[in-house]
Amino acid sequence: MCHRHQGPSVSIAVVLFELGMQQPHVLLSYSSGGLTLLRVAIDRLDVALDEYAMRFLERTVGLSVSRLMQSITDQDLSQDPPLIDICYYGFSKSQFVNGDDLVWVPLYHLLPDQDHREPAATDSVKAAAHLPPVSDHDLDLLAAALNTLRRSLDRRPVIEEIEPVAFTLSYLQQRTEMLLGTSLHTQNFRRKILESGFLEPIDIAVAQSLGRPALLYQVRSSTRGATID
Amino acid sequence: MCHRHQGPSVSIAVVLFELGMQQPHVLLSYSSGGLTLLRVAIDRLDVALDEYAMRFLERTVGLSVSRLMQSITDQDLSQDPPLIDICYYGFSKSQFVNGDDLVWVPLYHLLPDQDHREPAATDSVKAAAHLPPVSDHDLDLLAAALNTLRRSLDRRPVIEEIEPVAFTLSYLQQRTEMLLGTSLHTQNFRRKILESGFLEPIDIAVAQSLGRPALLYQVRSSTRGATID
Known part of the structure; x- marks a missing residue:
């Protein structure tokens, strides 16, 4: 008999921004009819969390980033077992990634409320109608990462x-x-x-x-x- | 046979500040000859992380706080299994807590480098010599929480x-x-x-x-x- 203690599962969610295409894009992954953030479960942890995430990016996406910044850690209680996501964000120099299941999505198509520039906002709302569904939890993480990034620009305006x-x-x-x-x-x-x-x-x-x-x-x-x- | 997958353990570490005693104090717990941050393992997660931490505080320390703010999530690889700490900080209105193993320690005795006011800094260094040991990991979490708090004062100067x-x-x-x-x-x-x-x-x-x-x-x-x- 195995009495396994069922704790929450823990993963790292990565918000990867690309800024070279007129407007910010975010890398998402197709998964069972929807789009999700890049996410890696933490099985064995033998390096720091950000290093763990960078190795995952390099291995799965073929992207090497020099730095990942931590955003919030948030729970998703709708999963069974409950999921704890430690969220990081970073910047990609390139839009070329490995993997047919990956797609760059315009940031403000996902978060139209976050774009306060006039004509762009209405375009975003229209375009968002054509997107596969993204979970509220992932949109929350994305909004939080954008918020962390925006605040960091106050302290360090260059990326x-x-x-x-x-x-x-x-x-x-x-x-x-x-x-x-x-x-x-x-x-x-x-x-x-x-x-x-x-x-x-x-x-x-x-x-x-x-x-x-x-x-x-x-x-x-x-x-x-x-x-x- | 039970092939249990040995993942990292996850806990919430709470940095509780008290500001009523001339200088900021932090609540620590005596534990095997040293002092540690307040910490609760996450076994079953059925509420949001901050709520989980607030219930822990109320139960163990007898303190009810209205709000906890998230600081960093950081790993401690020196533990076996490795520990992931999701760190929150908050403010106590009172210095009265339940538990003989708890002690309010002056913040800058723990982090003398963080006090840039002249005479206080040297006092802190002297006093710090009498403190039971605090792990580097806990001091890192404490410094990060202080940093998060300091930045938040830019945006919201009242607590x-x-x-x-x-x-x-x-x-x-x-x-x-x-x-x-x-x-x-x-x-x-x-x-x-x-x-x-x-x-x-x-x-x-x-x-x-x-x-x-x-x-x-x-x-x-x-x-x-x-x-x-």
């Missing part, structure tokens, strides 16, 4: 692992607006980002179709890994 | 569950400095807190030994539960 070698302030503003789902005041954004000390100008300017050439910036090397506290 | 009915701005500044472990510029603090809209003055002023009577404030009722985003 080093996906930053190009050099970029204009317009590029950074567009991407920040895309992630925040709001439009920003250009002068305030520029003043804040330049005062933060995260960027340094490089001696190259790029021509623009209109107006003056735009200055190029790079992440200041002394701030790599730092946050504004 | 409603422990706020008195009415208080002066000096009181709030002292408490914020105590939690941040830094001294704040009084004019900046007052300007920021008044602009945040979290407080409203009430028509009572208290006499002070020196200078003008101090105005009393209360948490504005429309902001209860809100954060600055």
Whole structure:
């Protein structure tokens, strides 16, 4: 006889963002008629949780990410046994992934309420009608990861692992607006980002179709890994 | 035969702060010659994780808290089986707890590096020598909870569950400095807190030994539960 103690099962859920396609996308997996977050059960834990998740990504999805950030840990009581999900999020440099069951879904098709920019919001609602179902639990995790990410942008406005070698302030503003789902005041954004000390100008300017050439910036090397506290 | 799969064990660790005693204190538990955070194994999960933790507190410590906030989830690989701790923090209104094995320890005796106010820091280092040992894992969880709390003060400078009915701005500044472990510029603090809209003055002023009577404030009722985003 085996009296097995039936505790909750524990897994890591990974929210992987891709920001190179005009609007943020999230990697989901087809599973029995619906879409789910990437998820790996924790069987044996011999490395730190984030390392465990990174190895899972590399093995299953063929993506190597340099860093995963922790979001919330949340329960799903509708599962039997109950599931505890430790949620991480990260950024993919590439949209090429292994696996026919994987799909990049526009973030705001999943979370239309999180996009406060005018025309985009209505588009998202329309498009969302065509998506396979995603569980409320997974949408909660996704919204929480987005929230964690948005707050982290206050402390660290650059996302080093996906930053190009050099970029204009317009590029950074567009991407920040895309992630925040709001439009920003250009002068305030520029003043804040330049005062933060995260960027340094490089001696190259790029021509623009209109107006003056735009200055190029790079992440200041002394701030790599730092946050504004 | 029973082939039991040996997964990690999962528990909730609770960091309970008390702020009424001149400096922040944390509730720890004596356990085999050392001190540990309050911790409850998750056997059967039939309620949300925070609710699970609140019931544990009420049952074991005799404290009822209205709210627990989630901090990090972290592994302890030195345990066998490995332990996953989901960490919550909260505030106790009272220092009276059930249980001879419980003790309130000054926060900065445990984390002297986190106190940047001058004389206090050296006192903490001296006092820390007399403490029973606390594991590195528990100190990591404690530091992470303090960090989460400090960040939350940016978004929500009042801690409603422990706020008195009415208080002066000096009181709030002292408490914020105590939690941040830094001294704040009084004019900046007052300007920021008044602009945040979290407080409203009430028509009572208290006499002070020196200078003008101090105005009393209360948490504005429309902001209860809100954060600055």
